[in-house]
């Protein structure tokens with residue numbers, strides 16, 4: 001609640017977020033839209049606990065993250081949040097199976113179980129026949145599906161996707177969206193995605209418009225100050 005984030009750049013302060021309050025509930029499907037530089041990625045980094053707010057309180061599952069040290073924060077992130085990025089962020093020369101299994105290494109899951117779960121996650125995104133392929137040998141759409149499998153392998157409560165279709169052609173972009181929608185519907189994973197594309201945003205049940213570091217419109221906030229949906233992550 002009341003999240004701000006300022007960056008210092010050459011002695012000048014840049015206020016990327018100027019007081020943002022929102023609550024993301026279980027199983028929601030949310031699109032964050034807004035012009036370039038409006039603070040969307042900064043907000044996603046805060047929601048994903050990749051970064052800490054300059055001020056304001058961020059709670060994940062009821063826990064105020066400012067009470068956690070960096071190690072506990074990394075654990076929370078690893079156990080509750082999956083990430084998908086515009087540029088995939090995969091290890092280009094490492095087989096898909098090992099890319100997907102990597103988050104489980106940090107959790108101390110045994111190798112055989114890691115491989116079994118990574119295989120199941122790749123099968124769930126339609127890449128059961130590409131386990132040994134390396135991202136450098138795959139199309140953009142396939143790489144993004146590997147990234148989605150990696151986001152899901154830890155059984156997260158929320159997947160955060162920053163422009164997941166931004167580097168894909170329209171057909172692959174539509175496939176990735178359909179996959180995120182299916183995961184949301186079938187597994188109840190909350191999905192929060194940033195997009196520039198109105199047709200992508202239009203498929204989300206809730207849209208949050210960000211401008212100049214503030215929320216300009218949140219279709220999930222109902223009149224009277226409440227909000228539709230359940231509870232979960234609280235910004």
Ligand code: ADP
Nearest residue numbers: 007009014016035036037038039040041042043
């Ligand atoms: P968006 O994702 O909506 O394009 P960002 O959250 O990336 O916007 O950026 C919001 C503002 O914060 C921009 O003015 C950007 O230049 C600035 N900014 C983002 N990251 C940094 C950083 N690491 N250091 C300094 N300024 C940053």
Ligand code: MG
Nearest residue numbers: 040041042162
């Ligand atoms: Mg961005």
